Amino acid sequence: MRILITTDVFTPTVNGVVTSVLNLRTQLMRRGHDVRILTLSEDNISRKEENVYYIKSFGVNIYPDARATINFHNEYIEEIIDWEPEVIHSQCEFSSFIFAKVISKKLNIPIIHTYHTMYEYYTHYFIKNKSLGKKVVSFLSRKLLNNVTTVIAPTQKVEEILKSYGVENNIVTIPTGINLEKFENEPIKHEIDELKEELGINKEKKVLVTIGRLAREKNVEELLENMKNLLIKDNNLVLLIVGDGPFRKELEKKAKEISIDENVIFTGMINPKDIHKYYKLGDIFVSASQSETQGLTYLEALASGLPAVCKEDLCLRKVIINSYNGFLYKNSNEYLEAIEIILNDNNLYKRMSHNARKVVEEYSEKSFGRQVESIYLNQLLENGAFLTQQGRYSSTFSN
Incomplete structure (x- = not known):
């Protein structure tokens, strides 16, 4: 044709x-x-x-x-x-x-x-x-x-x-x-270590990563508020915000206002060819957006083996399954609980990581x-x- x-x-x-x-x-x-x-x-x-x-x-x-x-x-x-x-x-x-x-x-x-x-x-x-x-x-x-x-x-x-x-x-x-191959492949360890050093991420830190355009409708502000509450219990966390957009300055200002800027990293725009490496920097993929039609970043994160904690949304039906490859949350308390459960149970983490890759195969x-x-x-x-x-x-x- x-x-x-x-x-x-x-x-x-x-x-x-x-x-x-x-x-x-x-x-x-x-x-x-x-x-x-x-x-x-x-x-x-x-x-x-x-x-x-x-x-x-x-x-x-x-x-x-x-x-x-x-x-x-x-x-x-x-x-x-x-x-x-x-x-x-x-x-x-x-x-x-x-x-x-x-x-x-x-x-x-x-x-x-x-x-x-x-x-x-x-x-x-x-x-x-x-x-x-x-x-x-x-x-x-x-x-x-x-x-x-x-x-x-x-x-x-x-x-x-x-x-x-x-x-x-x-x-x-x-x-x-999506092209799953580059997300499924294991990265070269020294490349990830170098990228962490470049971004100022201590190797001992646990990383919550979100990727996408920084605009008001993406609701990244909620992730910042939730990060403030997470840090009260565990200061060994970093929120990595990958991408750029019209709302970036407001988000950077917000992080400073609530005194979490030392635990939040904004990468700005990155080369699309390197996007798979940034998923590999994370331990959990997070999102508070409810404006997605499908959300390709969710699928890319799962293909990378990341458990996901995302705000409940119809577009995530059969994509993120509670207690299987991550959690869908309705409020901040559920978000905090989900992050804590995943990071404090190594066996659960490995199982969710495996299941994340399984779910995304049909996409x-x-x-x-x-x-x-x-x-x-x-x-x-x-x-x-x-x-x-x-x-x-x-x-x-x-x-």
């Missing part, structure tokens, strides 16, 4: 959407498909790099790092139309979705859309009234998604929320796959690519395209 993926964000940006698109492209190409990506550039210059088209864009204050464009008659769009993709898989709801609709209408081809972002958790960036913000998101999501052929939800949480918005279209839940990128491919093929079959292509897709079913 000739498959066009449209997305507002792509490399060099690092986030869950980009990771998903990269993994999907890799798997589809391995299965013999011709894949191109249409995205927005990080500046006011359009360019083409191999099979990735970057359309010039500008920043907009909708949510962090959001970009938009008015360049809807770009020469690259004409080049894509001449290429004649057979299916479009859109990944974002703004500018690149407009491209998807234009190309879909021109070629009369289906759009499959993955709903990655729970915008109701981001409305504080542009609407102060939370209730009004949710109504706006509900209306816009319903209007947009009822115009695509199939919606892919990364988790049951997203599927249920979309249905509550009144989305009546076909919704299929497919977890975003491989191969499984992800295979399931998404089946959506494309079913859609083409429904449209009657399969009958007019002289059996050209039949080999795909045998893979």
